Amino acid sequence: MMVVMNIDATKEQIDAVIARVEANKFKVIVNPGEERTVIAVVGPNPSAIREQLMYMPGVDHTVPISRPYKIASREFIPENTVFPLDGFMIGGDEVVMIAGPCAVESRSQLLECAQAVKEAGAHALRGGAFKPRSSPYSFQGMGEEGLEILAEAREVTGLPVFTEVIAPEQVPLVAKYADVLQIGARNMQNFALLHAAGECDKPVLLKRGPSALIEELLMAAEYILSHGNRRVILCERGVRTFETSTRNTTDINAIPVLKNLTHLPVILDPSHSTGHADLVAPVARAGIAAGADGLIIEVHPNPRQALSDGGQSLTPEKFAILVRQAKGIAREVGRK
Template sequence: MIITLKKTAPEEEVQKLIKRFENMDLQVTMIYGANYNVFGLVGDTSKVDEKNISANPIVTNVQRVAQPYKLANRMFHPEDTIVDVDGIKIGGKNIVLIAGPCSVEGEDQIVRIAKEVKEAGANMLRGGAYKPRTSPYAFQGLGTEGVLDLVKARDLTGLPIVSELMSVDKLDEFVKNVDIIQIGARNMQNFDLLKAVGRTKKPVLLKRGLCNTIEEWIMAAEYIMAEGNPNVIFCERGIRTFETYTRNTLDLAVIPIIKERTHLPIIIDPSHAAGDYKLIESLSLAAIAAGADGLIIEVHDEPENAWSDGAQSLKPSKFNDLVAKGKAIAHVIGRSLG
């Protein structure tokens, strides 16, 4: 940790600060500059709170050198983590393909779509039973009934299921029934929910918050891992920017960054990022080329009658086309899709 001090700081105050750090078993190296002096702190600085150090009027800046995350940090875990979901590996050579409707609308609908996406090459099924909606007057999901419909679809197709958990009180239902628990963008810093899924061993799909930095996102994974669950899969779904043409801005640079900084797999959700079915194919192929470990795509057989997110849902025929092109790109980079 690097602390910049005013040149005018009274020596007494500087000594007090040095003593404080020495009491924390940190070694202090002082660098004297023309306009500022600088402390370099060596040792376990994870307990030092930058904001409190900044509160000291003699301090002008505090900068961490080491990353604040440990369990997710590739530095201490150089090999890739591969998450196993009922035999399907996320994070290896294969690129996982998750598809399905935004919302489960009933058993018929989810089974029908599950069969279609399976035939097109998907190896997992997505579907929302509990839906975070901006408006209290919008459809809020079928709840438990929706979860059971997903289970039916899995029974009939063999596709593992991914669904979003919105509150701790449904955790048991999810542990019992779903294969991957999704934490949505709006809950990325719902720390009680993160700790709760951390106490299970279920794979967790951790979506990036709409305006969360990469470091905050990794720290959210760290919350889950610190409770004992190592099965975290990152999912980029677009961030909020000034551009309103798309629903969000898909940040594909996170793929090489997450892979450099952590050992965890990362998949891409082009549907929520784009908010427009016409953009999904381009963004999906881009994600594969950039090195993503998977895609999660909204597919609906009647988007114009979907109960939610119709505008960004692909029809099965378009999804088919996308998969064919995606397979070809995966192949030339030495991987396979779906």
């Protein structure tokens, strides 16, 4: 339930409503909007205290929140969540380009790739230091050494770093080096990790699980948001279906659906959703046209020698072409 305060409600009146809610053992989430404050009452059957609240001084009206996710819902926060990250805005008018290799393989590989994607027009650098792989015999990443190389690449290029965290105890370590923590598809419902990410002060990129409903993705985001970390980016990266001609099935529908349901930024990962380098650019273009706030693209200076996901990685030259195409499509849909 939402308690909508009057435009001229005083701080004392707002505090009194919060105190009444907490006295009834419900959780309070406050959204100080531009015109008026909205207080979310979270817990089982919040309508039980509706009559107590609706007649309190300063209260305009109460509204039920119909979605199981509360803070992520546009019902609670109607305006888009927009936040800055090293010179650009996520969730605003810009279509953000995040690019880099699937995994940090060496210092020379990452620095070469970081410089190339920056020159092509990337806003941020991606790269995995910890890699949760399907096979225990596959390359698992360079760990903290990989994080140190990512931090060096940021110093050299000025690009903020997105990198994956795969366990709750890793959050402080990864946050020490990264600008944005990525929670991968396999960990979308790793609730201990979601709690830890929510308690961190870094933005979080949350990928949709391979078999997850859109509502389940938003409920996973709610775990992070419930701890007060409001800088969450949602990522569509394809879902598992009966189709075998691509790695996953890109759910383009999910982009406008999510934009309708939530105020959080939504980006697309066409590398993992297709699994084929020659399909990345067409699907990326479709994602921008569908309303994505950004793209996260795997780029490798020599995809044939990549230790992870070389088959879906673009060369720097092909990424530069995609950036130029993305600019044209973005303009046509009213974006930068």
